[in-house]
Amino acid sequence: xxxxxxxPIRDMDxxxxxxxxxxxxxxxxxxxxxxxxxxxxPADFDVxxxxxxxxxxxxxxPDPRIRSAWANExxxxxxxxxxxxxxxxxxxxxxxxxGRAETMTGADYYVAPQGxxxxxxxxxxxxxVSGVDHGTNAMVxxxxxxxxxxxxxxxxxxxxxxxxAGFKVGLIVLANLDTKP
Amino acid sequence: MSWLQxxxxxxxxxxxxxxxxxEGRQEAAQRLYLRAADAxxxxxxxxxxxxxxxxxxxxxxxxxxxxxxxxxxxxxxxAARWLPDQIPGFAKDQLRALLQSVWSELVRGEANARFAxxxxxxxxxxxxxxxxxxxLDLITEKMKxxxxxxxxxxxxxxxxxxxxxxxxxxxIQESCRPWLFQAAAGSYQFAVAVxxxxxxxxxxxxxxxxxxxxxxxxxxxxxxxxxxxxxxEIVPDSDxxxxxxxLTRNLAxxxxxxxxxxxxxxxxxxxxxxxxEAREGLSKxxxxxxxxxxxxxxxxxxxxxxxxxxxxxxxxxLMIQDDLVKVQGVGEQVDDVIGPMVNKHVVVHVVTxxxxxxxxxxxxxx
Numbered sequence: 262x263x264x265x266x267x268x269p270i271r272d273m274d275x276x277x278x279x280x281x282x283x284x285x286x287x288x289x290x291x292x293x294x295x296x297x298x299x300x301x302x303p304a305d306f307d308v309x310x311x312x313x314x315x316x317x318x319x320x321x322x323p324d325p326r327i328r329s330a331w332a333n334e335x336x337x338x339x340x341x342x343x344x345x346x347x348x349x350x351x352x353x354x355x356x357x358x359x360g361r362a363e364t365m366t367g368a369d370y371y372v373a374p375q376g377x378x379x380x381x382x383x384x385x386x387x388x389x390v391s392g393v394d395h396g397t398n399a400m401v402x403x404x405x406x407x408x409x410x411x412x413x414x415x416x417x418x419x420x421x422x423x424x425x426a427g428f429k430v431g432l433i434v435l436a437n438l439d440t441k442p
Numbered sequence: 443m444s445w446l447q448x449x450x451x452x453x454x455x456x457x458x459x460x461x462x463x464x465e466g467r468q469e470a471a472q473r474l475y476l477r478a479a480d481a482x483x484x485x486x487x488x489x490x491x492x493x494x495x496x497x498x499x500x501x502x503x504x505x506x507x508x509x510x511x512x513x514x515x516x517x518x519x520x521a522a523r524w525l526p527d528q529i530p531g532f533a534k535d536q537l538r539a540l541l542q543s544v545w546s547e548l549v550r551g552e553a554n555a556r557f558a559x560x561x562x563x564x565x566x567x568x569x570x571x572x573x574x575x576x577x578l579d580l581i582t583e584k585m586k587x588x589x590x591x592x593x594x595x596x597x598x599x600x601x602x603x604x605x606x607x608x609x610x611x612x613x614i615q616e617s618c619r620p621w622l623f624q625a626a627a628g629s630y631q632f633a634v635a636v637x638x639x640x641x642x643x644x645x646x647x648x649x650x651x652x653x654x655x656x657x658x659x660x661x662x663x664x665x666x667x668x669x670x671x672x673x674x675e676i677v678p679d680s681d682x683x684x685x686x687x688x689l690t691r692n693l694a695x696x697x698x699x700x701x702x703x704x705x706x707x708x709x710x711x712x713x714x715x716x717x718x719e720a721r722e723g724l725s726k727x728x729x730x731x732x733x734x735x736x737x738x739x740x741x742x743x744x745x746x747x748x749x750x751x752x753x754x755x756x757x758x759x760l761m762i763q764d765d766l767v768k769v770q771g772v773g774e775q776v777d778d779v780i781g782p783m784v785n786k787h788v789v790v791h792v793v794t795x796x797x798x799x800x801x802x803x804x805x806x807x808x
Contacts, residue, residue: 281454283461284457361457362449362499362502364502380446383496395667400667416532416534416535418495
């Protein structure tokens, strides 16, 4: 069944206890820059998880100063994807960010059901986020496949969900990482 | 205060540090990362030790925060302290990887050379590659390919005319010499750092070594993701673009000796992946660059050993079983693309025209 709802990338700190105001605002800026490259607001995004959904995303067009501040495409895509994937997980899975923890190369988000108030990370799901700016649908899905394959090798921090946002193609894919590819 | 309260304090500080980093305020970011690390250590001290997953995540977080604060010895101390403890396997793996990176940073600091900001980490996986080891010829070949792309990137940034013959100039080699460092264990990994020119302060040096690594990654990524759009924006010169595509394609594995090569900046989590699928895509793009096809051309593929080439007279020769086969019309093939393939197994894509084989493309058959 295809449904149409809103992808809530604004004011995420107010619904996700694990997001500070500054990080939520920074991710929103980055998302607006990536979206601006390929779409006009509002835009439809296909979200493929256990079901297929179409979500509508709206944003304020970034001014030249914001676009210049996010000129590094890799940084913008990574941060923008955080906003998109976290919002998709919120709508589709009913999970919100309750914490972040640093790794050598970045940080992992941890999500749990809306309204739950865990005191630790024992039962939380780790969220792996990735973004593709110009790539095709196939590239977005291949990125997810790589994440699944990586999780299958070695000792992964499970349970976990992977989410990949494809900005040009308007696609977000989500999968549990303990599912075999 | 509980684990949660201390951890939240650390998160807040780490988030502010990340925003500072994105805004280019590195020193402020490092100070905030250090405070976040201290808060994370207080969180660990307050945690119920039976919560092993949370403990593992927190320990990795604390060590990572010290690493980001450039407090390498403190990162080393945290990692070494907790490795023997009862923390989950994933956390031990991450701590081991962190230790390798910490030691690499400490070694770099002691080396009699200055290095530009930004290392590129290269991981070779699958096929015949094992953890910490790989066939010598495979790694040598890939390292040479990486070095070629680095020097080409430096030439491109310095607005040097596209080189078709010989090695990069001494000036280029001395302005941004790539060094190899041991990287974290896991598949076979190495780190490449660019040495700054020894005489950089005395002479006008148009090349900024810290830009070489960034540009190198951008070119590779654009070549894989969007060769006709994004790559053309970054590299407007068609000769440079063609050379970058060919060098990137030759770096990508076919899937036999190794399955994939992952390349990323040491400062960023997102890696770009070179595998047989990327290689196929790059080959298609390269073949589409050739526009002198005739309707009666018959496409064919030759597999053999590249035994001879004469680039000025426009031919190459392959040994196919016991026969020498000449391929005409090689055109402008640059030395560092075709040179490494001499005496190696290659795949040559040709079109047969008037009974003769005419060159379209060549790639290693590994």
